[in-house]
Amino acid sequence: MIENKIPFNKPYLHGRELVYIAQSVASGKISGDGMFTNRCHEFFESKYNFKKTLLTTSCTDALEMAAILLSISEGDEVILPSFTFVSTANAFTLRGAKLVFADSCDNSPNIDPLQIEALITPRTKAIVVVHYAGVACNMGHIMAIAESAGIPVIEDAAQAIDSYYKDKPLGSIGCLGAFSFHETKNIISGEGGLLTINDLSLIKRAEIIREKGTNRSSFFRGEVDKYGWVDIGSSFLPSDIIAAYLFAQLENIDAIQARRKAIWKTYYDSLIYVAEKSGRFMLPTIPDFATNNAHMFYLICDSIETRTGLIDYMKTLGIHSVFHYLSLHKSDFYADRHDGRELRNSDHYSDCILRIPMFFELSDREVTRVIYSILDFFNLH
Numbered sequence: 001m002i003e004n005k006i007p008f009n010k011p012y013l014h015g016r017e018l019v020y021i022a023q024s025v026a027s028g029k030i031s032g033d034g035m036f037t038n039r040c041h042e043f044f045e046s047k048y049n050f051k052k053t054l055l056t057t058s059c060t061d062a063l064e065m066a067a068i069l070l071s072i073s074e075g076d077e078v079i080l081p082s083f084t085f086v087s088t089a090n091a092f093t094l095r096g097a098k099l100v101f102a103d104s105c106d107n108s109p110n111i112d113p114l115q116i117e118a119l120i121t122p123r124t125k126a127i128v129v130v131h132y133a134g135v136a137c138n139m140g141h142i143m144a145i146a147e148s149a150g151i152p153v154i155e156d157a158a159q160a161i162d163s164y165y166k167d168k169p170l171g172s173i174g175c176l177g178a179f180s181f182h183e184t185k186n187i188i189s190g191e192g193g194l195l196t197i198n199d200l201s202l203i204k205r206a207e208i209i210r211e212k213g214t215n216r217s218s219f220f221r222g223e224v225d226k227y228g229w230v231d232i233g234s235s236f237l238p239s240d241i242i243a244a245y246l247f248a249q250l251e252n253i254d255a256i257q258a259r260r261k262a263i264w265k266t267y268y269d270s271l272i273y274v275a276e277k278s279g280r281f282m283l284p285t286i287p288d289f290a291t292n293n294a295h296m297f298y299l300i301c302d303s304i305e306t307r308t309g310l311i312d313y314m315k316t317l318g319i320h321s322v323f324h325y326l327s328l329h330k331s332d333f334y335a336d337r338h339d340g341r342e343l344r345n346s347d348h349y350s351d352c353i354l355r356i357p358m359f360f361e362l363s364d365r366e367v368t369r370v371i372y373s374i375l376d377f378f379n380l381h
């Protein structure tokens with residue numbers, strides 16, 4: 001019997017998305033900062049205690065706003081992991097910064113705090129951390145290093161909605177945080193993002209940068225009697241139609257997260273025995289200080305050959321699994337600019353991580369098929 005294909009990801013409607021989009025249109029205002037944008041901001045600020053939030057058109061844009069807000073300029077150094085998405089790096093390259101790539105930890109793809117400490121120089125202007133798979137970096141250690149050096153920390157929390165370091169929501173710990181609602185994330189709006197601002201002194205300028213360098217937001221609050229060009233900026237705010245879709249997802253975040261966590265647990269419980277017995281792959285570890293928001297389920301294979309074999313085998317069964325980041329310090333764009341240090345863990349995760357299907361509408365039957373395909377592969381090979 002030929003079974004249906006199982007995609008790696010699938011965007012979905014949870015409930016009232018289309019109703020809210022229609023309401024947004026009926027309200028007579030579908031540009032930015034309309035009724036649903038405000039409802040999203042209120043949701044984030046009350047549920048996660050973020051001091052100030054601003055919806056953006058993407059996490060990429062939120063990161064670009066962060067780089068402008070911290071006045072990153074030519075010759076400044078920014079420390080970030082090599083094992084990350086290109087946007088984490090691009091936002092700072094666009095401002096003329098020199099990227100100083102740090103390696104990942106031995107036991108996790110997250111940035112290694114000890115590497116950060118060793119890479120700080122008088123020119124370091126920012127440290128960017130990425131909570132890979134929504135699992136917190138060691139923020140206690142990282143914030144202690146950053147605070148003693150007086151360097152701001154930006155959290156790339158693109159994958160980290162509804163996830164915590166101890167009792168602190170990710171995105172609320174550094175001075176700025178950036179989330180993504182791209183269709184591959186837990187909570188989606190097609191494209192979409194959020195900037196969280198935890199340093200109150202940055203709020204006013206953030207509003208200006210997001211509104212093309214104008215003080216339009218102050219004008220609408222009646223704080224100034226006309227608005228004009230006061231700083232650099234761009235158009236970083238999304239249409240209220242995007243916010244309408246997003247708000248319908250946020251209303252159901254607990255149900256969405258519960259289903260994802262159930263899928264994650266089934267994968268973990270079904271695969272951990274074979275992982276340990278065969279020694280051919282490892283599963284993610286969740287440190288005591290972190291929660292798991294079930295953004296991603298990945299295997300760390302023992303070699304790139306094993307990974308390629310498994311991808312190909314799953315493909316013959318109609319199951320789409322994918323590898324992930326390629327070390328940025330070895331990218332075509334940056335290899336010549338990198339200072340030559342080897343980043344072995346980043347390269348290892350580039351070669352060996354395999355992500356398997358994980359999305360809200362994945363059925364129990366499909367989860368079982370994915371698990372059997374992996375168990376079969378390791379029994380046969």
Ligand SMILES: *Cc1c(COP(=O)(O)O)cnc(C)c1O
Pocket residue numbers: 057058059060061084085087088130156158159179180181182191192193
């Ligand atoms: C998805 C992702 C981004 C980019 O998010 P967009 O909303 O697509 O711009 C940035 N960083 C990380 C770690 C991501 O996973």
